[in-house]
Amino acid sequence: MALLELEDVVAYYGAVPALHGISFTVEEGSIVAILGANGAGKTTTLRAISGMVKVGGGLRFGGRSIAGRSTEEVARLGIAHVPEGRGTLSQLTLLENLQMGSCLRHDRRGIDEDLKRIHEHFPWMRQRSGQVAALLSGGEQQMLAIARALMMRPRLLLLDEPSLGLAPTVVQSIFRIIRTINQEQGVTILLVEQNARTALRTADRAYVLEVGTIAVSGTGDELARDESVRRSYLGY
Amino acid sequence: MRALQRPQTVLFLALLLLALVAPLYILGAFPTLEWTYVFAFLIAMMGINLLTGFCGQISLGNSAFMAVGGYATSILVFRLGWNSLATFPVAAALAAVGGILLGIPALKLRGLYLGLATFALAISSPTLIRHFDSLTGGSQGISVPPAEDPFGLVASHALTSEQWLYYLALALAVAFFLFSRALLRSDVGRAFRTIRESETAAVANGISLTYYKTLAFGLSAAFAGVAGSLDAVTTAYVSPDSFDVNLSLSLVVGAVIGGLGTMAGPLLGAIFVVWSPVYAQQIFKARPDIVYGVLLIALMYTMPQGLMGGYYRAMAWYLRKRRASRGAEAGPASGPESVTPG
Amino acid sequence: MGTDPLLAASVQGVLQQLVFGLATGGIYASLALALILIYRAMEAINFAQGEMATFTTFIAWTLVTQVHLSYWIVFPITVAVAIGGGIAIERIIIRPVERAPILTVVLVTLGLFAVFNGLSGLIWGYTIKTFPTPFPVRPVFIGGVAIGIQDLGLIAVSLVLLLAIYLFFSRTRLGLMMRSSALYPESSRLLGVRVGWMLALGWGLSAGVGAVSGMLIAPITVLDPNLMQAVLLYAFTAAVLGGIESPLGAVVGGLLVGVLLALVGTYVPGLQDLRLVLGFVVIIGVLLFRPGGLVGRAHVTRV
Numbered sequence: 001m002a003l004l005e006l007e008d009v010v011a012y013y014g015a016v017p018a019l020h021g022i023s024f025t026v027e028e029g030s031i032v033a034i035l036g037a038n039g040a041g042k043t044t045t046l047r048a049i050s051g052m053v054k055v056g057g058g059l060r061f062g063g064r065s066i067a068g069r070s071t072e073e074v075a076r077l078g079i080a081h082v083p084e085g086r087g088t089l090s091q092l093t094l095l096e097n098l099q100m101g102s103c104l105r106h107d108r109r110g111i112d113e114d115l116k117r118i119h120e121h122f123p124w125m126r127q128r129s130g131q132v133a134a135l136l137s138g139g140e141q142q143m144l145a146i147a148r149a150l151m152m153r154p155r156l157l158l159l160d161e162p163s164l165g166l167a168p169t170v171v172q173s174i175f176r177i178i179r180t181i182n183q184e185q186g187v188t189i190l191l192v193e194q195n196a197r198t199a200l201r202t203a204d205r206a207y208v209l210e211v212g213t214i215a216v217s218g219t220g221d222e223l224a225r226d227e228s229v230r231r232s233y234l235g236y
Numbered sequence: 237m238r239a240l241q242r243p244q245t246v247l248f249l250a251l252l253l254l255a256l257v258a259p260l261y262i263l264g265a266f267p268t269l270e271w272t273y274v275f276a277f278l279i280a281m282m283g284i285n286l287l288t289g290f291c292g293q294i295s296l297g298n299s300a301f302m303a304v305g306g307y308a309t310s311i312l313v314f315r316l317g318w319n320s321l322a323t324f325p326v327a328a329a330l331a332a333v334g335g336i337l338l339g340i341p342a343l344k345l346r347g348l349y350l351g352l353a354t355f356a357l358a359i360s361s362p363t364l365i366r367h368f369d370s371l372t373g374g375s376q377g378i379s380v381p382p383a384e385d386p387f388g389l390v391a392s393h394a395l396t397s398e399q400w401l402y403y404l405a406l407a408l409a410v411a412f413f414l415f416s417r418a419l420l421r422s423d424v425g426r427a428f429r430t431i432r433e434s435e436t437a438a439v440a441n442g443i444s445l446t447y448y449k450t451l452a453f454g455l456s457a458a459f460a461g462v463a464g465s466l467d468a469v470t471t472a473y474v475s476p477d478s479f480d481v482n483l484s485l486s487l488v489v490g491a492v493i494g495g496l497g498t499m500a501g502p503l504l505g506a507i508f509v510v511w512s513p514v515y516a517q518q519i520f521k522a523r524p525d526i527v528y529g530v531l532l533i534a535l536m537y538t539m540p541q542g543l544m545g546g547y548y549r550a551m552a553w554y555l556r557k558r559r560a561s562r563g564a565e566a567g568p569a570s571g572p573e574s575v576t577p578g
Numbered sequence: 579m580g581t582d583p584l585l586a587a588s589v590q591g592v593l594q595q596l597v598f599g600l601a602t603g604g605i606y607a608s609l610a611l612a613l614i615l616i617y618r619a620m621e622a623i624n625f626a627q628g629e630m631a632t633f634t635t636f637i638a639w640t641l642v643t644q645v646h647l648s649y650w651i652v653f654p655i656t657v658a659v660a661i662g663g664g665i666a667i668e669r670i671i672i673r674p675v676e677r678a679p680i681l682t683v684v685l686v687t688l689g690l691f692a693v694f695n696g697l698s699g700l701i702w703g704y705t706i707k708t709f710p711t712p713f714p715v716r717p718v719f720i721g722g723v724a725i726g727i728q729d730l731g732l733i734a735v736s737l738v739l740l741l742a743i744y745l746f747f748s749r750t751r752l753g754l755m756m757r758s759s760a761l762y763p764e765s766s767r768l769l770g771v772r773v774g775w776m777l778a779l780g781w782g783l784s785a786g787v788g789a790v791s792g793m794l795i796a797p798i799t800v801l802d803p804n805l806m807q808a809v810l811l812y813a814f815t816a817a818v819l820g821g822i823e824s825p826l827g828a829v830v831g832g833l834l835v836g837v838l839l840a841l842v843g844t845y846v847p848g849l850q851d852l853r854l855v856l857g858f859v860v861i862i863g864v865l866l867f868r869p870g871g872l873v874g875r876a877h878v879t880r881v
Contacts, residue, residue, distance in 0.1 A: 080768075087762070090762075525696030528692045
């Protein structure tokens with residue numbers, strides 16, 4: 001089933017158009033990657049979904065239209081968005097960051113279970129619960145941001161450039177986590193990446209954006225194997 | 237002589253003419269008195285306009301400087317027997333000194349903190365007045381004999397005393413208006429505007445923040461001082477409560493409502509501040525503060541640049557439409573310093 | 579053991595003034611806290627904080643003296659009304675200018691100052707009223723020193739209030755959401771938090787705290803529409819002294835201001851009625867020489 005559908009979506013920063021009518025779908029349970037150069041409109045796509053920019057066109061989540069809804073409403077519908085820069089609540093502690101993820105939920109037991117599971121995957125998070133989040137490394141903050149998003153028990157997880165500024169080994173860990181979340185918990189993931197190689201290895205499907213429109217699309221494997229696509233659009 | 241042909245000059249002279257004949261043929265005693273207050277407040281608001289509208293420094297404490305002027309005049313007349321007209325320059329000077337003294341710490345304060353500090357000044361100044369009661373008469377205040385008219389016009393029944401006070405106030409208001417207009421067109425005015433837009437840019441251009449900010453504070457205080465003196469002789473009484481924080485509020489409200497950074501704004505503001513309590517009591521039976529407050533809030537939603545700002549925006553919109561439909565160059569819009577508060 | 583009676587008398591006097599200073603200081607700290615709550619959420623100062631508190635204090639007065647309800651019922655009712663009023667004011671009056679330049683917001687709060695001051699005068703007039711106190715006026719003797727029960731009561735209530743606020747923000751989920759919304763509004767929205775309502779709640783809490791400080795100070799001074807102007811000034815002083823972004827600073831600042839004013843007022847001849855001016859001088863002094871206040875930290879950037 002298509003969890004997220006974009007149909008001829010246009011997006012504006014003020015009066016300036018940044019997306020010129022893009023259409024794609026994200027099937028439930030899949031990992032979809034949006035690739036492209038800087039300024040192609042990748043981040044704008046995620047911001048459009050989260051109601052952070054002015055949007056036109058068809059935007060549907062779980063069959064319901066979400067175009068024009070406010071950021072917090074979109075989040076409440078089950079879309080967790082980890083923005084560029086991770087959105088770490090820097091002055092709050094690690095635990096408080098996680099607690100903010102679950103702040104709207106009322107199922108006490110579910111929250112405790114989820115927290116326990118996160119601590120199992122990331123034992124260091126339990127040990128450093130009281131540490132101020134600003135003191136974490138880039139990779140740790142990225143993991144914290146993903147963990148916090150998971151605390152929302154989202155249906156769809158939006159990740160904006162999860163590899164940004166991270167060392168290659170850390171990037172591998174992050175993407176391993178992404179695959180695990182998707183396989184074990186069935187979380188649908190839409191990620192935006194500059195690091196196309198790693199993204200294509202993880203994604204089921206990928207779309208390449210160029211100046212606000214979709215230039216190429218295909219499965220992760222297809223695009224990874226297509227040399228002309230890689231050289232023209234993905235830089236390798 | 238081209239200046240005489242510009243619409244603003246014509247309007248100004250027409251209004252001046254109207255103002256000159258009004259008390260003789262149109263206005264009764266009470267309205268004449270009210271208009272005298274309008275001119276006094278006009279002077280105070282022109283001071284605020286200079287400081288906040290053109291130089292960008294928030295001050296909520298000008299009531300303190302009106303107090304300096306009002307009390308200077310009262311004390312000199314009442315205790316030392318001075319001629320009240322002679323006290324005006326002294327009041328202006330003393331108030332200016334006070335303004336400069338405030339300006340020194342104010343140099344380091346910006347925006348919100350400056351507003352906070354000057355607000356504190358407004359709250360605490362009545363206490364200071366009450367404290368030196370041997371000089372100021374404490375809470376009782378001082379009764380001031382009204383200004384003598386050196387031309388003997390009142391004595392010879394050519395004018396009533398209200399009319400004399402009216403013309404005195406009008407003369408002072410016009411003088412201060414011409415002075416501030418000349419000031420704003422000079423390098424000083426340019427320096428003020430630069431500081432308002434960006435202090436960094438000002439410093440980069442070699443403009444001394446210390447000199448100009450202190451100047452702005454001093455001038456604005458001097459204006460307030462003269463306004464206070466006028467108020468003192470017109471009311472024939474001063475007390476600490478006449479210069480409390482509500483006065484500062486009404487000055488700020490009036491200046492903002494009229495339109496900061498415009499030349500006509502202070503006049504509109506002064507008219508509003510003096511006449512709205514009169515109507516408030518007749519129509520709403522409400523305290524004037526409530527009217528001020530509601531109007532201030534409503535204005536912040538719709539016309540943060542005040543009435544004059546709203547007028548200029550409307551004019552600009554109209555001219556744009558005309559230019560678009562004609563496809564020809566319209567005349568230069570007589571733009572104001574459009575200042576959005578903040 | 580022979581104690582010099584003059585020394586004992588002066589020590590007793592200092593202790594009494596100290597207690598009185600802490601009592602009034604607690605009130606200033608509470609109002610300062612109300613100011614800081616809003617400042618942290620919006621970077622704006624609510625100049626109308628005092629007048630809103632005066633208004634709610636008058637409501638309490640009416641409920642006690644005209645409707646003859648017990649003080650202990652009126653207290654929570656008034657606080658509840660204040661909280662509701664604060665939320666309403668934010669949602670209706672402040673919301674349209676939430677994103678406007680700071681000076682616009684300040685002018686709106688100045689407008690509120692005028693409106694509330696006028697309303698208080700209009701509804702209740704300017705004749706001085708007495709506000710009932712729930713505390714007995716006798717002194718109690720601690721170690722031979724006569725301490726007013728009222729002062730101790732005020733200190734106790736302030737402590738409870740400050741503790742409650744602290745616990746609310748540090749231990750509860752809602753408090754966490756409010757902190758997060760104030761510091762990181764955009765990120766909080768991405769987590770589904772209705773940041774606008776968190777701001778409204780902040781105004782509500784502020785108004786509630788203000789109501790408490792109004793009801794605490796009213797019995798020890800005269801109740802008229804200008805009740806809270808002095809308290810507002812001292813609250814500004816406390817907030818600036820403590821560091822305008824720091825709640826702990828508000829408490830420390832408030833207590834310091836209270837004690838300073840009590841001691842100066844009693845022991846420095848001639849300054850008794852200049853305490854407001856002293857407050858002003860302290861504000862200017864701190865802003866000039868140590869703008870971060872005693873406890874405050876450097877300016878934080880927001881996301």
